[in-house]
Amino acid sequence: MAVSGLLLLLFLVAHMAGNLKIFFGAESFDHYAHWLRDIGAPVLPHTWYLWIQRFVLTAALVGHAWAATVLALRAKRARPVRYAHRPKVQGSYAARTMRWGGVIILLFLVWHLLDLTVGTVNPVGNPATPYANVVAGFAPSRWPVTLFYALAVVAIGFHVRHGLFSALRTLGQRTAKGEQRARVAALGFAIILCAGFLSVPFAVLVGLVG
Ligand code: HEM
Numbered sequence: 001m002a003v004s005g006l007l008l009l010l011f012l013v014a015h016m017a018g019n020l021k022i023f024f025g026a027e028s029f030d031h032y033a034h035w036l037r038d039i040g041a042p043v044l045p046h047t048w049y050l051w052i053q054r055f056v057l058t059a060a061l062v063g064h065a066w067a068a069t070v071l072a073l074r075a076k077r078a079r080p081v082r083y084a085h086r087p088k089v090q091g092s093y094a095a096r097t098m099r100w101g102g103v104i105i106l107l108f109l110v111w112h113l114l115d116l117t118v119g120t121v122n123p124v125g126n127p128a129t130p131y132a133n134v135v136a137g138f139a140p141s142r143w144p145v146t147l148f149y150a151l152a153v154v155a156i157g158f159h160v161r162h163g164l165f166s167a168l169r170t171l172g173q174r175t176a177k178g179e180q181r182a183r184v185a186a187l188g189f190a191i192i193l194c195a196g197f198l199s200v201p202f203a204v205l206v207g208l209v210g
Contacts, residue, residue, distance in 0.1 A: 001064065001067040001068065001071065002167055002170070003060075003063075004059075004060040004061070004063040004064040004067065005064060005163050005167065006167075007056065007057070007060040008057065008060050008061065008064060009160065009163075009164070011053075011057055012156070012160070012193060013193065016193055016196040016197050017196070018032060018036075019196070019197065019200050020196060020199070020200075022131065022134060022200055022203070022209055023203070023209065025131075026131040026132070029130060029131040029134075030128075030129060030130055030131050033130040036049075036050060037049075037050055065102065068098070068099075068102070072099075095162050097155075097158055098159060098162055098163075101155045101156075101158055101159045102159065104151070104152055104155045105152060105155055105156055105159060107152075108148070108149070108152035108155075111148070112149075112152075115133075115137055115145075116130065116133055116134065116137060119133060122136060122137050123136040123137065123139070123142075124136040124137075134200065134204065134209075135204055135209065135210055137204075138200070138201040138204035138205055139204070140205055143205070146201045146205060149201050150198060150201065153194055153197045153198055154194060156193070156194070156197075157190045157191070157193060157194035158190070160186075160189065160190045160193060161186045161187055161189075161190035162186075164185070164186040164189055164190070165182050165183055165186035165187075168181075168182035168185060168186060169182050
């Protein structure tokens with residue numbers, strides 16, 4: 001759970017930071033996207049790094065979902081008889097929505113790849129011009145799509161907050177103060193990640209990027 005989660009988290013941070021290049025203009029953003037295809041050159045041929053990353057991320061995603069299922073089944077087996085009185089509120093909202101959060105994120109990912117990588121559901125849909133794809137994809141008339149993106153990013157925020165808090169608690173001091181620190185760090189990190197991702201569709205929506 002932790003190793004695959006960390007890999008996915010590293011990708012999210014790099015992707016969010018890379019997306020902010022959109023604020024430097026079309027040339028800068030498209031140049032960055034082309035550079036992504038040449039990472040590792042001249043040792044690695046064109047797009048090889050990207051394909052290695054795709055392979056590693058897919059394995060991490062499958063591993064993450066598999067580990068979550070195994071852990072959930074183990075927890076269920078440990079307590080085959082359901083609690084007669086299960087308190088309604090157990091843990092934070094983030095903790096209770098991990099499973100559905102994961103499903104929303106997966107559905108989002110399918111749409112997102114068709115939208116901005118393959119281009120089939122994007123009004124421009126040209127993989128060579130990612131800036132134009134982003135501007136067309138988040139145009140005001142396509143607000144339902146933007147809303148879906150926003151919901152998915154918030155789901156990711158909750159998911160990351162809980163995941164990071166659990167990881168920090170495992171690694172850190174199991175004292176009230178240590179737990180409080182882990183809580184604040186996980187929340188702060190999730191807010192920065194969400195704000196960074198949301199800034200791009202929001203900037204297109206209000207005409208700041210276009
Ligand atoms: C909401 C803000 C987001 C924007 C504006 C955005 C934008 C983009 C763009 C423009 C690309 C294509 C890059 C290229 O081909 O050069 C891309 C690819 C991708 N994005 Fe996002 N993204 C966002 C959020 C996310 C999130 C939250 C995730 C993960 C859950 C994600 C995962 C991916 C993946 C896996 C790829 C494919 C990378 C590859 O080609 O292998 N994106 N994104």
